[in-house]
Amino acid sequence: MNPAPYRRPYWNTQPDYLFPKYASTVKRAPLQPLVVLPHTLSEVTAPVFGHDEVKPGDSDLTKQHKSEPLGERIVVSGRVLDENGRPIPNILVEIWQANAAGRYNHRVDQHDAPIDPNFTGAGRFLTDKDGHYRFMTIRPGEYPWRNHHNAWRPAHIHFSLFGQGLMQRLITQMYFPGDPLLEYDPMFMCVADEKARNRLISVFDWENTIPEYALGYRFDIVLRGREETPMENRR
Amino acid sequence: MSLRASTSQTIGPYLRIGLEWMQIEDLAPKGVAGERVSLRGRVIDGDGKPVNDAAVEIWQANSHGRYAHPEDKRDKPLERDFRGYGRSLTDDNGGFRFNTIKPGRVPGPDGKLQAPHLTLTIFMRGLLKQLQTRIYFPDDPANAEDPVLALVPAERRSTLIARRGADGTLEWSAVLQGKNETVFFDF
Numbered sequence: 540m541n542p543a544p545y546r547r548p549y550w551n552t553q554p555d556y557l558f559p560k561y562a563s564t565v566k567r568a569p570l571q572p573l574v575v576l577p578h579t580l581s582e583v584t585a586p587v588f589g590h591d592e593v594k595p596g597d598s599d600l601t602k603q604h605k606s607e608p609l610g611e612r613i614v615v616s617g618r619v620l621d622e623n624g625r626p627i628p629n630i631l632v633e634i635w636q637a638n639a640a641g642r643y644n645h646r647v648d649q650h651d652a653p654i655d656p657n658f659t660g661a662g663r664f665l666t667d668k669d670g671h672y673r674f675m676t677i678r679p680g681e682y683p684w685r686n687h688h689n690a691w692r693p694a695h696i697h698f699s700l701f702g703q704g705l706m707q708r709l710i711t712q713m714y715f716p717g718d719p720l721l722e723y724d725p726m727f728m729c730v731a732d733e734k735a736r737n738r739l740i741s742v743f744d745w746e747n748t749i750p751e752y753a754l755g756y757r758f759d760i761v762l763r764g765r766e767e768t769p770m771e772n773r774r
Numbered sequence: 775m776s777l778r779a780s781t782s783q784t785i786g787p788y789l790r791i792g793l794e795w796m797q798i799e800d801l802a803p804k805g806v807a808g809e810r811v812s813l814r815g816r817v818i819d820g821d822g823k824p825v826n827d828a829a830v831e832i833w834q835a836n837s838h839g840r841y842a843h844p845e846d847k848r849d850k851p852l853e854r855d856f857r858g859y860g861r862s863l864t865d866d867n868g869g870f871r872f873n874t875i876k877p878g879r880v881p882g883p884d885g886k887l888q889a890p891h892l893t894l895t896i897f898m899r900g901l902l903k904q905l906q907t908r909i910y911f912p913d914d915p916a917n918a919e920d921p922v923l924a925l926v927p928a929e930r931r932s933t934l935i936a937r938r939g940a941d942g943t944l945e946w947s948a949v950l951q952g953k954n955e956t957v958f959f960d961f
Contacts, residue, residue, distance in 0.1 A: 541883055542845065549778050554902035561784075563900030566820035569958045570951050574926050576906065576959035579882045581893050584843035586833060586859035624775030635792025643788045647827075661792045697785070697792060704845070705833055706961060708904065710897055712783040726783055729902050735781045761777045 543767040544578035545706035546622060552735040560725040562686050583704040588631045590665055597663040600636075600676040608658035610639025610677030612753035615713070615741070619670045619700060622764030626670030627707075633699040634662045634674060641680030641694075650682050675753065681720055693720035693727060700760060707762040714740045715756065782903035787827050789897070790863060798860045801832075801874040806856045808837025808875030813909070813936065813944045816868040817896065820951030824868025828898035830948075832860045832872055832909075834891075839878025850878075876911060882921040889916035889923065896948055906959045909946050910935045930957050 556568035576582065601607055615634075619627045637643050637660065640652040644659055660679075664672040679694050695712040702708055714721060721727050721740070730736060738761075747755030802808070817825040835841045835858060840850040842857050858877075862870035874892075882888040889910055896905040910917050912935055917923060923931055933956045936946040949956045 540885075546779075552778055553782055556901060556903070556905075558902060561900070561902065564902065565900075566823075567825070567898060567900035567950050569905065569955060570820075571930070571955045571957070573958050573960035576922065576961045577883050577925075578961075579888065579922070580841060580846060580880050581833070581835075581888070581891070581908075582961065584833070584841040584845055586857055587843060620777060622777045622779055624777055633792045633796075635788060637788075643791060645788045645791055647787055659791065661795070663795070697783075697788075699785075699792060705893060705895065705906075708831075708895055709780060709782060710785050710904065711780050712786075726902070729783075730781050735778065738778075739781055739783070761780050763779045764777075 542578060542580060542583040543765040545583070545704065545763045546766055548763075549732075551730055551732040554729040558725070558729055561729065578706060582706050585701055585703060585705045585708065588629070588665060588701065593631070593663045593665045598674050600658070600660065600662045600674065602675075603659055604657040606657045608638065608655050608677050612675065613678050614673065614675055614744070614747050614749065614753050614755040615696065615758060616671065616673035616744070616747055616755070617758040617760060619666050619672065619760045619762065621707070621762050625764075627703060627762060628666055628668045628670055630666050630703065631701045632664045632666060632672045634676075634696050636660045636676065636679040636696040637682055639677050639680050641682030652680070652682065678715070686725065691720050691723070693718040693724050698760065700762065702762045709760070709762055711760070712739060713758045716740055716743055784899060784902050785829060785897040787899045789827065789829055793829055793861065794863060796861055797863055799862050799871050799873060801856065801858065801860045801872060803855050806836070806853055806875055811874050811876050811944055812942070813872045813874065813946065814939075815870050815945065816947045817864050817870070817898070818868060818947055818949050822952070824864070824866070825898055825950070826864055826866050826868055828864040828868070828870070828896055830862045830864065830870040831895045832874070833893045833895070834858045834874065835877040835880050837875050837878050839880050841880065879916060886919070886921050887916070889914055889920035891920075891922075894948075905948070906961045907948065907956055908934055908959075911944070912936055912938050926957050933957050
């Protein structure tokens with residue numbers, strides 16, 4: 540029996556490879572036609588990670604060094620669901636980000652903003668049985684890049700998610716509500732569907748703020764769902 | 775309930791910060807069954823220049839042809855020490871490497887067996903979503919009947935088949951553009 544395939548993306552909700560407004564795509568996007576891949580056992584399976592591979596401290600980016608990093612502490616949390624609305628438990632979520640000044644702790648980042656010795660900017664979490672994840676971090680700063688004249692990236696956090704199948708593997712970015720740079724950012728603007736873009740913007744999350752300690756942002760992530768949903772699993 | 779999948783975004787240039795902790799280039803510790811494979815490759819852009827900021831991930835079955843995943847329920851041995859997942863971040867020459875075992879055959883469409891293959895997912899700055907491709911093994915007679923290779927135009931199939939170097943190492947490169955552009959899949 541063939542495994543149930545994953546749904547193909549809705550139009551205008553996933554970027555094309557070639558998108559010249561983002562200049563680096565020009566020499567890196569494949570130009571030959573893609574070959575449509577059937578979803579075999581090789582595509583509907585994916586690596587499985589265990590809770591012993593992620594330590595509890597891996598999700599608190601403010602406690603990885605001697606002192607606290609500079610910046611505004613925030614709780615970033617949410618749920619990982621598939622397109623059929625089912626939570627996705629036990630999948631590995633990896634994040635990385637710039638520090639509060641908009642500088643990455645990385646040799647190729649030459650932006651003239653200070654490195655924070657107390658901030659690496661990397662975190663990991665294995666989703667719980669209801670698909671929830673939660674990170675404590677600091678709000679990343681905006682920073683310039685050289686894509687075009689006076690180009691600035693809006694504040695963002697990189698997210699990498701494994702799914703239950705290879706077809707769910709996703710790397711994306713979380714943005715912040717009200718950021719005036721979003722409409723000038725070719726990465727954020729890479730798809731035509733405005734609703735799809737707006738789903739990359741986190742929501743201010745009053746319920747998850749910690750009084751006198753940290754503000755909260757909620758970012759739910761949807762991974763691809765299967766075409767055929769057995770009745771008993773429908774919600 | 776019908777949601778739409780979140781939009782993919784580029785991995786960007788600073789991937790090492792988040793992904794380097796789990797670089798896995800040696801997939802098969804001593805004791806794992808199967809023919810040992812040493813794979814070396816490069817990622818090359820449209821100017822022929824090495825891509826020094828890519829993440830290359832492989833996923834494969836064990837030598838018995840079984841995936842370490844709950845959806846593979848076939849009655850074949852699983853090996854506790856072999857997950858089948860690897861991650862290599864390219865170096866200044868665009869190079870990546872994996873030491874693993876040759877996977878067994880797994881079923882494809884309509885139960886036809888697929889030829890042994892590694893599934894590759896490649897992320898990099900300049901790609902707003904990942905590339906998906908496969909590596910097949912040179913001189914494997916099963917390649918001739920592989921249902922996925924059969925979907926690829928004959929003149930481009932060789933881009934998915936590794937070459938065997940003089941020392942037995944397998945060599946395969948991801949060429950993003952140009953005459954020998956690698957076949958990538960719409961997934």
